[in-house]
Amino acid sequence: MAETKIKRKVTDTIDSVIITLFRIFDNKVYRYTFLFAAAAFLIVLPNLSSRFTQEIMTNLFFYVVVCLGLNIIVGYAGLLHLGYAAFFAVGAYTTGILSSRMGMDFWLTIPFSVFAAVLAGLAIGFPTLRLRGDYLAIVTLGFGEITRLTIRNLDITGGAVGLIGIQRPVLFGITLNQISHFYYMFFILAILAIFVSYRLHDSRMGRSWEYIREDEDAAAAMGINVTTSRLYAFVIGSSFGAVAGSFFAAKMTAISPDSFMFIHSVMFLMAVVLGGMGKIPGVVLGCIIVVLIPEISRDIGQYRLLIFAVMLLIIMLYRPQGIWPDRPTISAKE
Amino acid sequence: MALHEILLQQLFNGLLIGSFYGLVAIGYSMVYGIIKLLNFAHGDIYMIGAFCGLIFLTIAAPVIGAGWPSLIVGLLISMTLVGLLGVVIQRVAYRPMLKAPRLSILITALAVSMILYNTVMILSAGRYRVFPAEVGTESFFIGTLRFTETRIILIVAAFTLMFILHMFITRTMYGKAMRAIALDRDTCQLMGIDVYKIIAITFFVGSALAAAAGIMAGVYYGTIHFFMGFLIGLKAFTAAVIGGIGIIPGAMLGGLLLGLLEAFGTQIPFIGTVWKDVFSFAFLILFLIFKPNGLLGRAESERM
Amino acid sequence: MALLEIKDLTLRFGGLCAVNALSLEIEDGSIRSLIGPNGAGKTCVFNCLTGFYKPSEGEMLFQGTSLVNKKPHYITYLGLARTFQNLRLFKEMTVLENVMSGMHCRTNAAFLTTVLRTKGQKAEEKHIREVSEECLDFVGILDKKNYMARNLPYGDQRRVEWARALATQPKLLLLDEPAAGLNKDEKARLIKLMHRIRDERSITIFLIEHDMGLVMKISEKIFVIDYGVKIAEGTAQEVRDNPKVVEAYLGKEEEEESA
Ligand SMILES: Nc1ncnc2c1ncn2[C@@H]1O[C@H](COP(=O)(O)OP(=O)(O)OP(=O)(O)O)[C@@H](O)[C@H]1O
Ligand SMILES: [Mg+2]
Numbered sequence: 001m002a003e004t005k006i007k008r009k010v011t012d013t014i015d016s017v018i019i020t021l022f023r024i025f026d027n028k029v030y031r032y033t034f035l036f037a038a039a040a041f042l043i044v045l046p047n048l049s050s051r052f053t054q055e056i057m058t059n060l061f062f063y064v065v066v067c068l069g070l071n072i073i074v075g076y077a078g079l080l081h082l083g084y085a086a087f088f089a090v091g092a093y094t095t096g097i098l099s100s101r102m103g104m105d106f107w108l109t110i111p112f113s114v115f116a117a118v119l120a121g122l123a124i125g126f127p128t129l130r131l132r133g134d135y136l137a138i139v140t141l142g143f144g145e146i147t148r149l150t151i152r153n154l155d156i157t158g159g160a161v162g163l164i165g166i167q168r169p170v171l172f173g174i175t176l177n178q179i180s181h182f183y184y185m186f187f188i189l190a191i192l193a194i195f196v197s198y199r200l201h202d203s204r205m206g207r208s209w210e211y212i213r214e215d216e217d218a219a220a221a222m223g224i225n226v227t228t229s230r231l232y233a234f235v236i237g238s239s240f241g242a243v244a245g246s247f248f249a250a251k252m253t254a255i256s257p258d259s260f261m262f263i264h265s266v267m268f269l270m271a272v273v274l275g276g277m278g279k280i281p282g283v284v285l286g287c288i289i290v291v292l293i294p295e296i297s298r299d300i301g302q303y304r305l306l307i308f309a310v311m312l313l314i315i316m317l318y319r320p321q322g323i324w325p326d327r328p329t330i331s332a333k334e
Numbered sequence: 335m336a337l338h339e340i341l342l343q344q345l346f347n348g349l350l351i352g353s354f355y356g357l358v359a360i361g362y363s364m365v366y367g368i369i370k371l372l373n374f375a376h377g378d379i380y381m382i383g384a385f386c387g388l389i390f391l392t393i394a395a396p397v398i399g400a401g402w403p404s405l406i407v408g409l410l411i412s413m414t415l416v417g418l419l420g421v422v423i424q425r426v427a428y429r430p431m432l433k434a435p436r437l438s439i440l441i442t443a444l445a446v447s448m449i450l451y452n453t454v455m456i457l458s459a460g461r462y463r464v465f466p467a468e469v470g471t472e473s474f475f476i477g478t479l480r481f482t483e484t485r486i487i488l489i490v491a492a493f494t495l496m497f498i499l500h501m502f503i504t505r506t507m508y509g510k511a512m513r514a515i516a517l518d519r520d521t522c523q524l525m526g527i528d529v530y531k532i533i534a535i536t537f538f539v540g541s542a543l544a545a546a547a548g549i550m551a552g553v554y555y556g557t558i559h560f561f562m563g564f565l566i567g568l569k570a571f572t573a574a575v576i577g578g579i580g581i582i583p584g585a586m587l588g589g590l591l592l593g594l595l596e597a598f599g600t601q602i603p604f605i606g607t608v609w610k611d612v613f614s615f616a617f618l619i620l621f622l623i624f625k626p627n628g629l630l631g632r633a634e635s636e637r638m
Numbered sequence: 639m640a641l642l643e644i645k646d647l648t649l650r651f652g653g654l655c656a657v658n659a660l661s662l663e664i665e666d667g668s669i670r671s672l673i674g675p676n677g678a679g680k681t682c683v684f685n686c687l688t689g690f691y692k693p694s695e696g697e698m699l700f701q702g703t704s705l706v707n708k709k710p711h712y713i714t715y716l717g718l719a720r721t722f723q724n725l726r727l728f729k730e731m732t733v734l735e736n737v738m739s740g741m742h743c744r745t746n747a748a749f750l751t752t753v754l755r756t757k758g759q760k761a762e763e764k765h766i767r768e769v770s771e772e773c774l775d776f777v778g779i780l781d782k783k784n785y786m787a788r789n790l791p792y793g794d795q796r797r798v799e800w801a802r803a804l805a806t807q808p809k810l811l812l813l814d815e816p817a818a819g820l821n822k823d824e825k826a827r828l829i830k831l832m833h834r835i836r837d838e839r840s841i842t843i844f845l846i847e848h849d850m851g852l853v854m855k856i857s858e859k860i861f862v863i864d865y866g867v868k869i870a871e872g873t874a875q876e877v878r879d880n881p882k883v884v885e886a887y888l889g890k891e892e893e894e895e896s897a
Pocket of ligand 2: 681
């Protein structure tokens with residue numbers, strides 16, 4: 001009993017701190033000051049830190065992009081996606097093949113990669129989004145495995161070895177090959193992903209996903225095309241993953257099927273759910289947890305997944321809204 | 335070998351693999367039927383069953399050997415332990431989530447699956463382990479077809495278990511209660527059925543059967559691995575869907591069909607073993623799209 | 639031509655015939671009621687009309703367009719809005735957001751315009767907000783627009799449902815037991831509101847109701863169904879005097895005796 005009381009007290013304290021922060025952030029001046037300060041810090045960080053720190057931060061930005069994409073599908077539209085790594089692979093391999101085999105310029109490969117992801121998203125989403133929700137989880141899981149096994153067994157994808165010799169992007173005459181270059185590139189991508197996520201959330205489209213998540217039948221009765229709305233979420237989310245995949249390929253210059261396993265899909269999902277699905281700061285927080293915890297203590301190594309899985313279970317049981325709290329609501333009593 | 339002999343051999347292989355799928359699929363189907371939960375952790379339960387058998391045999395071998403008698407004891411003990419594990423998981427992780435949104439309980443199941451297989455991964459150091467059963471490798475011929483004693487015993491055991499389950503479901507009140515709960519949990523509660531007890535029994539039975547399949551797979555393949563539950567989990571789910579999820583004879587039928595399909599599929603030159611899994615998953619997806627209610631299921635009209 | 643025409647509508651669930659060869663017409667600008675004992679199949683009729691159930695047989699014409707095999711969202715788009723017998727609000731969203739859902743089918747901002755936040759998109763968002771607030775004002779709960787829907791008292795939640803249905807800008811409004819759970823005052827206000835909906839917004843109303851007093855007061859014409867079959871139709875007076883109706887509600891005399 002005493003234990004639960006303490007637990008309650010701790011979570012309440014955290015919540016009240018964050019809710020106070022919400023209140024402060026509702027003031028535009030404070031909000032922009034903070035955001036500028038944070039951005040300024042992240043911009044100068046590469047000059048102050050080691051390569052190692054930059055690698056980790058680049059990885060964090062990369063996670064933010066991918067997880068915000070997955071968040072559109074899982075958090076906004078409420079669809080459980082267990083094969084997200086496949087869409088990420090679609091992007092990476094489209095860029096990889098076009099760049100290493102046909103010598104196409106990196107920037108030109110991006111539209112192709114998005115196009116491929118949209119096609120794949122439609123092909124999977126269109127027939128299955130009408131089915132029961134939990135069937136979609138299995139279909140995406142199956143699709144993830146099919147994609148991985150296919151790229152493992154085809155010649156054009158380089159089989160189990162993968163692709164090498166993917167060209168570096170060139171921007172304003174500079175070849176991007178330093179870790180700091182990629183740091184900034186993924187930083188910009190992460191900002192873009194956050195921006196697009198916000199705009200989508202506060203819009204007709206974002207609301208339609210929320211309606212469907214709350215009550216599918218009522219949403220349909222209000223004139224919302226449930227299948228189309230979900231398909232939008234699925235395709236937009238997949239495109240995020242594909243773009244991240246393209247940049248990932250350019251950063252690594254070599255990709256292999258080992259980067260697109262089921263376990264990667266699960267890690268992305270964990271980041272989305274731990275912080276708080278559907279909430280942008282929550283997802284960013286989730287990414288920080290998933291990326292930084294294993295780095296802070298190298299000993300964790302093999303226990304990493306187990307720890308995250310236990311956290312995931314505890315979150316689902318005791319705090320399904322995620323670590324990040326929901327906004328306070330107005331009730332009739334107030 | 336002549337073509338018809340190859341086909342007969344594959345028929346036998348298909349039935350054997352299919353009966354493993356069937357045993358695991360039953361658990362999926364029962365749980366889905368009663369609480370509409372897609373239990374991602376079920377494949378891992380199968381894997382835990384195999385490891386349980388391994389531990390028992392390792393301990394028991396010096397005392398009573400590792401032959402059939404000791405295997406049978408090990409099977410029964412593992413089935414009981416793993417069945418109880420299923421009940422505990424149900425109590426700790428799923429029961430508090432029964433009223434939560436579908437997405438939450440699915441993620442919970444995923445978390446349980448990750449916990450189970452990561453724990454075994456750490457304990458087994460992530461390596462393949464030899465399953466220490468010492469069973470006959472003698473084979474005999476019928477015509478030119480080769481059979482091993484082990485395979486025959488395994489297939490008989492699998493069918494026996496399915497038969498016992500079938501009797502249990504059709505001849506006891508339990509089966510009736512289970513169907514009633516599947517239809518309307520709240521009303522059952524009002525009618526004085528101990529809903530939670532029935533759900534717990536369902537998890538016990540489903541997990542025990544999966545454990546049995548795990549041990550049999552250990553005997554059959556000779557090695558076991560912490561990740562062995564992932565693939566069979568997916569395939570057993572496919573089997574459950576093929577038969578019509580929630581329908582227990584459907585799960586058995588689906589398992590056998592899928593086993594046969596794979597056995598014959600690998601004989602098609604283009605597919606071979608490389609594309610075998612791609613073939614199964616593609617089949618699963620197409621099946622879900624075109625026949626989501628399965629072979630034995632009926633289209634349901636969802637109540638508003 | 640009638641606004642809505644139902645011909646030989648039949649709906650079966652396995653052996654159960656929930657709606658049986660039902661035919662009726664709703665004239666433009668009228669208020670019509672559908673009554674019947676519990677389980678008579680009234681809600682099923684609405685579910686067929688709005689595309690949630692697929693009729694086994696029969697035809698439903700709305701302004702001459704068939705509603706058979708149409709999806710619910712498209713039927714709403716055509717101009718048929720509904721409320722639910724047991725409230726189906728978006729509970730974790732604000733009252734205003736609930737009502738804004740109704741404007742979805744009358745607007746069309748898509749991905750690019752949303753991300754770029756074009757002038758057109760901003761104007762559309764403003765329009766959605768204004769129309770929704772106007773609907774809330776119409777039903778009288780504009781002051782509660784920022785409340786979470788689940789935090790409202792029951793009567794107010796009902797009004798959110800009406801506002802939400804009005805926001806879809808329907809021509810025909812289907813109300814499933816709108817007075818259930820309301821007190822006397824609220825019922826009186828409901829009657830006034832229904833008249834205002836019809837007169838000020840020229841929306842035709844088709845309602846299911848158990849409160850006979852209310853039904854008799856408001857509707858010019860009443861349809862009575864029992865076991866999915868239409869057993870009577872006419873004015874309040876005619877229906878009340880129809881022996882079949884009395885029998886459906888009170889049971890046959892012999893049955894009562896034998897019971
Ligand atoms: N999806 C369904 N599957 C099977 N039977 C159904 C379904 N929906 C409704 N029914 C049955 O159809 C019959 C009519 O139901 P309906 O809900 O239309 O009644 P109602 O007239 O609205 O009753 P009430 O006044 O209680 O709301 C009932 O016997 C009900 O059990
Ligand atoms: Mg009704």
